[in-house]
Amino acid sequence: MYVCVCNAVTDRDIQKAIEDGATSFDHLRDELKVATCCGRCESCAKNLLNTCCKTADAA
Numbered sequence: 001m002y003v004c005v006c007n008a009v010t011d012r013d014i015q016k017a018i019e020d021g022a023t024s025f026d027h028l029r030d031e032l033k034v035a036t037c038c039g040r041c042e043s044c045a046k047n048l049l050n051t052c053c054k055t056a057d058a059a
Ligand code: FES
Pocket: 003, 004, 005, 006, 007, 034, 035, 036, 037, 038, 039, 040, 041, 042
């Protein structure tokens, strides 16, 4: 699923970045360029970050 249409970033891209050590939205933005164009994907990307971080913590 595309999270960021402008930059063709998928939920898998974000999950992979988190697995590789991204811990903040700024980190995701720097690495994947998510939310650097129209910004509509920002809340979705943040939600995904929160969800993935919780899952990672629980594991
Ligand atoms: S959808 Fe991500 S910046 Fe536009």
